[in-house]
Amino acid sequence: MTPEEFRRHGKQAIDWIADYLAGIESYPVMSQVKPGDIRHALPSEPPEHGEPFENVLSDLGRILLPGVTHWQHPGFFAYFPSNASGPAVLGDLLSSGLGVQGMLWVTSPACTELETVVVDWLAGLLGLPEHFRTDAAGGGVIQDSASSACLVALLAALHRAGADGIDRDYTLYVSSQTHSSLERAARIAGLGTAGVRVVDVDQDTLAMDPGHLRALMDQDRAAGAVPAMVCATVGTTSTTAVDPVAAIGEVCAERGVWLHVDAAYAGVAAICPEFRWLNDGVSEYADSYATNPHKWLLTNFDCTVLWTADRAPLLAALSTLPEYLRNAATTAGAVIDYRDWQVPLGRRFRALKLWSVIRWYGAEGLRAHIRKGVTLAAELAGWVAADPGFELHEPHPFGLVCLRPLWPGLAEEEADRATTRLMELLNASGSMYLTHTRIAGRVVLRMAIGGVATERRHVEQAWEHIRWEHAALSRTLPRTLPQTLPQTLPHE
Amino acid sequence: MTPEEFRRHGKQAIDWIADYLAGIESYPVMSQVKPGDIRHALPSEPPEHGEPFENVLSDLGRILLPGVTHWQHPGFFAYFPSNASGPAVLGDLLSSGLGVQGMLWVTSPACTELETVVVDWLAGLLGLPEHFRTDAAGGGVIQDSASSACLVALLAALHRAGADGIDRDYTLYVSSQTHSSLERAARIAGLGTAGVRVVDVDQDTLAMDPGHLRALMDQDRAAGAVPAMVCATVGTTSTTAVDPVAAIGEVCAERGVWLHVDAAYAGVAAICPEFRWLNDGVSEYADSYATNPHKWLLTNFDCTVLWTADRAPLLAALSTLPEYLRNAATTAGAVIDYRDWQVPLGRRFRALKLWSVIRWYGAEGLRAHIRKGVTLAAELAGWVAADPGFELHEPHPFGLVCLRPLWPGLAEEEADRATTRLMELLNASGSMYLTHTRIAGRVVLRMAIGGVATERRHVEQAWEHIRWEHAALSRTLPRTLPQTLPQTLPHE
Numbered sequence: 001m002t003p004e005e006f007r008r009h010g011k012q013a014i015d016w017i018a019d020y021l022a023g024i025e026s027y028p029v030m031s032q033v034k035p036g037d038i039r040h041a042l043p044s045e046p047p048e049h050g051e052p053f054e055n056v057l058s059d060l061g062r063i064l065l066p067g068v069t070h071w072q073h074p075g076f077f078a079y080f081p082s083n084a085s086g087p088a089v090l091g092d093l094l095s096s097g098l099g100v101q102g103m104l105w106v107t108s109p110a111c112t113e114l115e116t117v118v119v120d121w122l123a124g125l126l127g128l129p130e131h132f133r134t135d136a137a138g139g140g141v142i143q144d145s146a147s148s149a150c151l152v153a154l155l156a157a158l159h160r161a162g163a164d165g166i167d168r169d170y171t172l173y174v175s176s177q178t179h180s181s182l183e184r185a186a187r188i189a190g191l192g193t194a195g196v197r198v199v200d201v202d203q204d205t206l207a208m209d210p211g212h213l214r215a216l217m218d219q220d221r222a223a224g225a226v227p228a229m230v231c232a233t234v235g236t237t238s239t240t241a242v243d244p245v246a247a248i249g250e251v252c253a254e255r256g257v258w259l260h261v262d263a264a265y266a267g268v269a270a271i272c273p274e275f276r277w278l279n280d281g282v283s284e285y286a287d288s289y290a291t292n293p294h295k296w297l298l299t300n301f302d303c304t305v306l307w308t309a310d311r312a313p314l315l316a317a318l319s320t321l322p323e324y325l326r327n328a329a330t331t332a333g334a335v336i337d338y339r340d341w342q343v344p345l346g347r348r349f350r351a352l353k354l355w356s357v358i359r360w361y362g363a364e365g366l367r368a369h370i371r372k373g374v375t376l377a378a379e380l381a382g383w384v385a386a387d388p389g390f391e392l393h394e395p396h397p398f399g400l401v402c403l404r405p406l407w408p409g410l411a412e413e414e415a416d417r418a419t420t421r422l423m424e425l426l427n428a429s430g431s432m433y434l435t436h437t438r439i440a441g442r443v444v445l446r447m448a449i450g451g452v453a454t455e456r457r458h459v460e461q462a463w464e465h466i467r468w469e470h471a472a473l474s475r476t477l478p479r480t481l482p483q484t485l486p487q488t489l490p491h492e
Numbered sequence: 493m494t495p496e497e498f499r500r501h502g503k504q505a506i507d508w509i510a511d512y513l514a515g516i517e518s519y520p521v522m523s524q525v526k527p528g529d530i531r532h533a534l535p536s537e538p539p540e541h542g543e544p545f546e547n548v549l550s551d552l553g554r555i556l557l558p559g560v561t562h563w564q565h566p567g568f569f570a571y572f573p574s575n576a577s578g579p580a581v582l583g584d585l586l587s588s589g590l591g592v593q594g595m596l597w598v599t600s601p602a603c604t605e606l607e608t609v610v611v612d613w614l615a616g617l618l619g620l621p622e623h624f625r626t627d628a629a630g631g632g633v634i635q636d637s638a639s640s641a642c643l644v645a646l647l648a649a650l651h652r653a654g655a656d657g658i659d660r661d662y663t664l665y666v667s668s669q670t671h672s673s674l675e676r677a678a679r680i681a682g683l684g685t686a687g688v689r690v691v692d693v694d695q696d697t698l699a700m701d702p703g704h705l706r707a708l709m710d711q712d713r714a715a716g717a718v719p720a721m722v723c724a725t726v727g728t729t730s731t732t733a734v735d736p737v738a739a740i741g742e743v744c745a746e747r748g749v750w751l752h753v754d755a756a757y758a759g760v761a762a763i764c765p766e767f768r769w770l771n772d773g774v775s776e777y778a779d780s781y782a783t784n785p786h787k788w789l790l791t792n793f794d795c796t797v798l799w800t801a802d803r804a805p806l807l808a809a810l811s812t813l814p815e816y817l818r819n820a821a822t823t824a825g826a827v828i829d830y831r832d833w834q835v836p837l838g839r840r841f842r843a844l845k846l847w848s849v850i851r852w853y854g855a856e857g858l859r860a861h862i863r864k865g866v867t868l869a870a871e872l873a874g875w876v877a878a879d880p881g882f883e884l885h886e887p888h889p890f891g892l893v894c895l896r897p898l899w900p901g902l903a904e905e906e907a908d909r910a911t912t913r914l915m916e917l918l919n920a921s922g923s924m925y926l927t928h929t930r931i932a933g934r935v936v937l938r939m940a941i942g943g944v945a946t947e948r949r950h951v952e953q954a955w956e957h958i959r960w961e962h963a964a965l966s967r968t969l970p971r972t973l974p975q976t977l978p979q980t981l982p983h984e
Contacts, residue, residue: 001577001578001579001852002578003510003511003513003514004510004514005578006506006509006510006513006578006581006582007506007507007510009578009579009582010503010506010509010510010578010581010582010585011502011503011506013506013582013585013586013589014498014499014502014503014505014506014585015499016586016589017498017502017585017586017589017590018495018496018498018499018502019495020589020590021495021498021589022495022496030598031600031601031602033601033602035597035601035826035827036605036826037601037605038601038602038605038606039605039608039609042605042606042609044609044612045613045616046613046614046616046617046850046851046854046855047850047851047854047855048854048855048856049854049855049856049857050851050852050853050854050856050857051851051852051854053579053582053848053852055851056579056582056583056847056848056851056852060586060844064602064606065602066602067600067601067602067603067605068590068592068600068601068602068603069592069598069599069600069601070592071590071591071592071593071599071600072590072591078599079593079599082591082593082838083591084588084589084590084591085493086493086494086497086498086501086502087493087501087545087548088588089498089502089585089588089589089591090498090501090502090505090545090548091548092584092585092588093502093505093506093509093581093584093585093588094505094508094509094552096576096580096581096584096585096792097505097508097509097512097513097576097581098509098512098560098563098564098576099563099564099574099575099576099581099792099793100560100561100562100563101563101571101574101793105527106522106561107561107563107570107571108523108559108560108561108563109523109525109527109529109530109559109560109561110523110525110530110556110557110558110559110560111559111560113528113529113530113531113534113559114530114534114556116531117531117534117536120536121537121538122538124537124538125538144636144836144838145836145837145838147835147836147837147838148835148836151680151835155679155680163682180812180837181812181837183812184810184812184837187647187809187810187812188643188647188680188681188810188835189680189681189682190655190681190682190683191682294838300588300591301591301593301838301840302836302838302840317679318676318679320672320673320675320676320679334527334528335527343639343640343643343680343835344636344637344639344640344794345637345639345672345673345676346574346636346637346639346786346793346794348793348794352552355548356545356548358538358539359538359539359542359543359547359548360493360542360543360545360548361542362538362539362540362541362542362543363538363539363540363541364540364541364542365541365542
């Protein structure tokens with residue numbers, strides 16, 4: 001494809017996306033296709049001869065679009081938002097167009113240096129500690145996901161704990177509310193599920209109990225194990241519960257254990273002064289901290305930022321053949337080779353999209369976006385609380401509202417099936433997409449607000465629809481109940 | 493940014509890229525900035541108020557571009573090519589615009605099903621075994637990099653070998669020519685460097701010695717260790733050496749050890765019938781196989797395809813809470829949840845770019861691209877072989893040519909410094925970018941041909957420039973020699 005062909009087809013692609021975004025409300029939020037529908041609509045053999053780019057665009061609309069679940073739809077309330085704002089998409093486009101591979105500083109200095117600048121910017125915007133900045137002992141890096149960030153943190157923690165091979169038992173501490181990627185990281189890093197300790201949570205707030213953490217840790221140490229890392233969560237996936245970072249950090253500090261703070265969803269809210277409390281304890285205790293601009297901060301996936309208070313153990317854990325590869329500039333701190341900060345070697349120029357987002361919106365625009373989500377969620381929570389047909393889960397400090405429809409006369413397990421059935425009906429309607437979780441064993445609907453296109457009217461319509469469908473379903477119960485509960489799905 | 497603003501700025505971004513690509517030869521291939529130049533040219537604080545998108549574009553050209561090393565420049569011969577063709581960039585753009593997150597089938601069925609179709613297409617195009625197809629027991633998946641692919645393969649291998657915790661010593665077998673990401677995977681997975689065995693290579697071909705592999709493995713088993721995986725490489729990073737996969741596979745099969753084939757660079761050449769020999773032994777012995785369309789197959793980073801002959805151990809190694817998350821459709825094989833096939837949970841719609849590339853070029857266009865690189869490399873190799881001032885490394889079956897300038901009268905170490913100096917002068921000229929490696933201890937220049945814009949005239953000009961600079965430098969030696977050798981850098 002020549003530059004001139006690229007110019008022509010590129011504008012077609014831009015028009016396609018602009019039209020898609022302008023008309024997105026006309027699509028069912030959640031794809032309604034059945035397994036295999038898309039696959040069987042596509043040719044089983046690749047073309048021998050090249051085709052016009054227009055064919056790709058027309059098949060995208062004709063074949064693929066019915067199989068797309070529209071994460072940018074204003075009625076998308078599932079999981080967490082995964083915003084793809086205009087400036088983010090265009091920053092990513094420029095990155096693809098430049099086509100640089102930024103594994104080392106020397107393979108494209110701007111790729112490394114812009115990344116350092118924007119993660120330092122973001123640390124400042126969120127009020128994260130000065131020692132997370134690259135000019136100090138720490139530093140930030142863009143990862144593909146919070147899963148990878150917690151794996152990298154665990155590897156650094158294991159290195160600092162002295163793990164160098166497989167001769168001791170190392171342990172990782174999470175709660176029942178911690179994201180499943182932590183258990184996965186433990187399995188990847190060779191600790192296995194046997195190395196994961198699940199700390200109790202407070203039954204109301206669902207926050208980790210520092211007293212139980214202390215007890216578990218001391219018990220493990222007495223048994224000869226080496227506690228390597230604790231993961232505290234600021235805004236859990238299930239209900240946005242906030243672990244007491246300072247109290248957890250104190251336990252870690254007393255015992256020299258690495259504290260990783262997973263603020264994947266909620267951390268970006270600290271851009272607003274009224275949410276600065278999210279960072280309580282981070283400055284004093286956190287060895288590493290991760291948040292995802294690709295969730296609630298208008299930057300398209302993938303863009304997780306991981307900061308560390310001390311980059312030395314991270315680099316020691318991940319640098320390959322360090323004696324052979326080190327050079328004066330790196331050792332002096334004049335140059336960063338981000339390949340040493342992540343699992344893969346190669347890396348895209350992801351800083352461009354975050355840079356583009358921060359410049360287009362400015363700090364005030366980013367704060368306004370967070371506040372819009374929080375305001376809409378608070379409004380929804382008010383409606384739920386005022387409705388005798390529903391129970392609201394408290395607290396709901398961010399954009400997520402968890403609500404439980406009530407089904408008078410039904411036993412708990414029947415009620416859970418009714419709630420699930422309600423969710424299926426709502427999702428099948430095409431007007432919204434919700435997911436669920438369990439709180440104290442009961443099925444609860446999650447409604448995550450914060451999509452870039454979501455306005456008050458969408459939340460209002462969704463709530464009206466939920467109430468209407470709840471009332472309609474209530475009238476037919478229990479004869480329309482499904483016999484089994486579907487499996488719970490994970491959230492990113 | 494409204495859809496209409498996106499339309500306007502998107503076309504500006506497309507024009508920017510088209511102009512960049514049309515004028516790319518006017519830039520020095522390798523960025524000539526010094527550490528900190530770019531960083532210090534950028535504001536240290538983010539903007540409080542939003543800015544026009546035009547500011548991003550103008551700062552991209554004014555501040556960042558001098559810090560960009562131009563991987564798409566026709567004079568880029570460093571590392572391996574990392575092609576960003578037009579259809580790939582546009583496929584990626586459409587993925588960003590849709591903004592779907594494909595962790596589960598249900599979160600966007602088309603994202604999963606198109607991926608299955610295109611990796612099956614690619615398996616067919618490359619002549620890979622039928623059992624790598626998803627309809628059989630195996631299956632393919634797009635990973636971000638060959639590093640992640642080999643980590644995933646190692647985790648599957650460890651699972652199959654019975655590793656479930658840290659109670660035995662597991663071993664991984666590589667050669668001195670294996671990519672450093674394998675050692676890194678061993679460290680990430682908790683084997684440590686202590687678990688990595690380095691098998692001898694043939695001194696001429698630099699291919700792994702299956703006899704030594706057998707001896708090492710039996711020695712480890714006698715000592716109580718469990719051999720978990722062997723990595724055979726088809727086209728090593730240093731010199732594109734090809735390990736004897738069939739002979740290695742026989743050793744693995746006798747002992748039930750997982751064989752991973754790393755064909756990151758060279759594997760895609762099998763799209764041409766004359767390179768189908770690259771797959772020798774793969775059908776009979778390979779448990780997993782990876783190649784990178786993001787190197788030589790016109791698809792922008794990141795796009796590595798990993799196939800496995802049996803997806804069960806891979807899923808068992810990476811599924812979190814398998815009992816809890818499994819559902820009838822997944823178990824029946826009707827639905828794939830690709831989050832279980834990779835380290836991160838979230839995933840972009842990367843299949844779109846590979847689909848766009850295959851459709852735009854067609855199989856014949858992809859073959860023509862590979863053949864162009866091979867032909868140009870063969871021609872260059874002929875010129876090198878015919879020149880008494882240089883020594884050619886044989887064989888050079890693909891797009892990489894390794895050449896050693898001769899420096900009559902200089903001792904080996906002085907000659908290595910002269911070669912390095914020559915490379916620095918060439919790279920500083922801005923007209924080309926080369927990297928180096930060591931063969932039998934001697935510094936050798938690597939010239940990797942296969943960039944999307946590289947034509948015969950660029951190779952010819954580069955060769956003339958190398959000869960001219962070599963002659964000029966020879967006249968001033970030894971007084972212009974640097975006192976130390978620079979560090980060797982890794983290749984992706």
